[in-house]
Amino acid sequence: MEFPPIPLESWIDAAIAWLVVRGGPIFDVIGKTLSTLELLLRDALRGLPPYVMIPLLVAFPLFKRRFRTAALLLAALLLIWNLELWREAMQTVSLVLIAAGLSLGIAVPLGILAAESRLARSIIEPVLDYMQTTPAFVYLIPAVLFFGVGTVPGILATMAFALPPPIRATSLGIAEVDPQIVEAAVAFGSSRRQLLLKIKLPLALPYIWVGVNQCIMMSLSMVVIASLIGATGLGTRVVEGLSQFDIGKGVEAGVAVVAVAIALDRLFAAGGGKDGSKPAM
Amino acid sequence: MPEPAVECRHVWKIFGDKAREAFAAIAREGLGKDEVAKRFGCVIGVADASFAIEVGEIFCIMGLSGSGKSTLVRHINRLIEPTSGHVLIHGEDINAKSANELRRLRAEKIGMVFQHMALFPHRSVRDNVAYGLEVRGMDRKRRWAMAAEKLALVRLAGWESRYPHELSGGMQQRVGLARALAADPDILLMDEPFSALDPLIRRQLQDEFIALAGVVKKTTLFITHDLDEAIRLGHRIAIMRDGRLIQMGPPEDIVLHPADDYVAEFVKGISRLKFLTAEKVMDPWSPAAGASSVSLADCTRVRLEADVASVIALAAQSEKTIVVVDGENRPVGIVTPRGLLRAIQASAG
Numbered sequence: 035m036e037f038p039p040i041p042l043e044s045w046i047d048a049a050i051a052w053l054v055v056r057g058g059p060i061f062d063v064i065g066k067t068l069s070t071l072e073l074l075l076r077d078a079l080r081g082l083p084p085y086v087m088i089p090l091l092v093a094f095p096l097f098k099r100r101f102r103t104a105a106l107l108l109a110a111l112l113l114i115w116n117l118e119l120w121r122e123a124m125q126t127v128s129l130v131l132i133a134a135g136l137s138l139g140i141a142v143p144l145g146i147l148a149a150e151s152r153l154a155r156s157i158i159e160p161v162l163d164y165m166q167t168t169p170a171f172v173y174l175i176p177a178v179l180f181f182g183v184g185t186v187p188g189i190l191a192t193m194a195f196a197l198p199p200p201i202r203a204t205s206l207g208i209a210e211v212d213p214q215i216v217e218a219a220v221a222f223g224s225s226r227r228q229l230l231l232k233i234k235l236p237l238a239l240p241y242i243w244v245g246v247n248q249c250i251m252m253s254l255s256m257v258v259i260a261s262l263i264g265a266t267g268l269g270t271r272v273v274e275g276l277s278q279f280d281i282g283k284g285v286e287a288g289v290a291v292v293a294v295a296i297a298l299d300r301l302f303a304a305g306g307g308k309d310g311s312k313p314a315m
Numbered sequence: 316m317p318e319p320a321v322e323c324r325h326v327w328k329i330f331g332d333k334a335r336e337a338f339a340a341i342a343r344e345g346l347g348k349d350e351v352a353k354r355f356g357c358v359i360g361v362a363d364a365s366f367a368i369e370v371g372e373i374f375c376i377m378g379l380s381g382s383g384k385s386t387l388v389r390h391i392n393r394l395i396e397p398t399s400g401h402v403l404i405h406g407e408d409i410n411a412k413s414a415n416e417l418r419r420l421r422a423e424k425i426g427m428v429f430q431h432m433a434l435f436p437h438r439s440v441r442d443n444v445a446y447g448l449e450v451r452g453m454d455r456k457r458r459w460a461m462a463a464e465k466l467a468l469v470r471l472a473g474w475e476s477r478y479p480h481e482l483s484g485g486m487q488q489r490v491g492l493a494r495a496l497a498a499d500p501d502i503l504l505m506d507e508p509f510s511a512l513d514p515l516i517r518r519q520l521q522d523e524f525i526a527l528a529g530v531v532k533k534t535t536l537f538i539t540h541d542l543d544e545a546i547r548l549g550h551r552i553a554i555m556r557d558g559r560l561i562q563m564g565p566p567e568d569i570v571l572h573p574a575d576d577y578v579a580e581f582v583k584g585i586s587r588l589k590f591l592t593a594e595k596v597m598d599p600w601s602p603a604a605g606a607s608s609v610s611l612a613d614c615t616r617v618r619l620e621a622d623v624a625s626v627i628a629l630a631a632q633s634e635k636t637i638v639v640v641d642g643e644n645r646p647v648g649i650v651t652p653r654g655l656l657r658a659i660q661a662s663a664g
Contacts, residue, residue, distance in 0.1 A: 212433075217429075
């Protein structure tokens with residue numbers, strides 16, 4: 035017995051056609067908001083020349099007396115400046131910060147929900163599995179369909195790609211809180227909300243910071259890929275290097291991406307737990 | 316008779332998906348734990364526990380691990396709901412309370428101390444102690460003042476802004492005790508509070524607790540697996556086995572009149588001398604037996620109800636004959652070295 039092929043393709047085409055027509059105005063609003071945000075941040079990051087920005091950024095870990103971190107950060111930033119990729123790097127960073135910031139704004143509440151409600155967990159878990167097994171490039175297609183080419187679809191595809199790790203980290207962090215401590219908090223009369231805000235979230239914080247860090251790193255890798263659909267920045271240089279077979283140019287841009295990764299990692303480790311310590315995951 | 320502070324009436328707790336069916340079958344057919352496990356896949360945590368704790372009383376529940384004592388204590392503040400039965404706090408059924416009333420009760424009326432301290436690692440000692448006050452909305456100044464007062468009570472003044480990991484185990488448990496006392500609750504639930512500590516510290520904390528109990532006079536339900544501890548601390552003791560309270564009474568009853576072989580096995584290692592009175596070991600006072608030759612002026616006198624341990628101490632101090640006297644100071648018996656040796660022999664089992 036033979037089954038006819040499921041017309042998945044035509045279903046999805048129909049659904050997307052419907053969405054593009056009906057959702058047009060909503061997509062417009064989202065697109066305008068995102069591009070305005072990104073422009074503001076990009077201009078702010080570029081507003082200060084590197085010789086002002088670099089000391090400012092390095093001062094942050096220095097202030098917390100973390101000299102190794104400061105040294106590493108300084109080296110990474112100087113390298114970017116030296117490669118004359120500062121403007122591109124700042125563009126990339128602005129895309130990363132917007133995408134990671136927005137996806138964290140969604141991910142942390144979802145992670146809490148997944149930890150607190152069995153129903154929510156049974157819905158969120160399989161969706162995350164699906165999202166994490168989907169190749170990064172697949173996110174580019176619907177983004178382009180709804181928002182055309184440019185920074186906005188780049189940000190959205192990046193958000194989708196960077197969303198799962200912080201959801202998982204938050205949910206795991208809350209689930210890992212010692213049940214004896216939770217019991218004690220209940221025995222002293224906590225409400226559910228107090229239990230979450232005063233006990234569970236603070237204790238899950240090291241895990242949540244791991245999620246923040248991963249979210250930023252994944253955003254960076256996706257932003258580079260998203261240059262294929264017009265999200266300009268360091269990735270544009272990589273793509274140019276590829277298409278023009280200019281290996282030197284491509285590798286240079288690639289080195290700058292790594293330097294940005296190191297800088298972001300160190301900066302956010304400085305913001306996180308003590309000496310950037312992370313729990314084993 | 317005044318109302319008991321805490322009362323359990325026929326509390327049953329059965330764990331498992333089919334707890335209700337299992338309970339119905341137990342009520343109908345009187346199944347034992349093995350049959351319940353086989354037929355319903357359920358575990359009996361607490362079986363038909365009934366007891367009442369008077370205001371100000373220290374009531375110890377003693378049992379080995381798995382006997383259900385920790386499960387039972389969690390019914391008192393409804394961390395666990397019974398499958399059947401009632402838990403009354405000052406005569407009010409705690410399982411009839413709304414979520415709000417229950418939280419108030421937990422924050423204000425019932426303090427709890429846990430075996431593994433369960434302090435909040437991210438909060439300072441002061442904020443640990445003040446937690447129950449904080450969740451009921453007391454302002455910072457007042458709750459910190461109350462926390463400081465309770466920390467002084469457990470001799471931890473000056474440690475307010477430290478964190479739990481900076482303290483030794485014994486100090487951590489004193490913080491746990493201060494936290495339980497912070498709201499001045501009527502009732503203290505102590506779930507093996509000293510079990511995780513090493514023996515010297517345990518003994519020291521027991522002494523401190525006895526002293527403290529004399530000051531704060533809280534109705535206390537004290538869970539322990541250590542019969543010595545139960546005897547030292549408890550006004551009354553209940554022995555728990557397989558979810559059942561198999562014997563309940565003052566320490567001397569448990570030690571001198573164990574209800575069954577299981578309890579007898581437990582009390583075997585306990586010296587009974589403290590619970591034997593002079594009356595039990597004396598020879599009767601009979602002038603015919605030559606007692607008249609004893610000069611009463613040259614004797615050590617002890618009361619009928621004096622415990623044998625102290626009589627032995629007296630005998631060891633001097634050669635004088637020990638005469639037992641009644642309430643009106645009339646001689647009623649004489650304690651001979653032979654009588655004492657018999658008592659020691661008997662109490663050694």
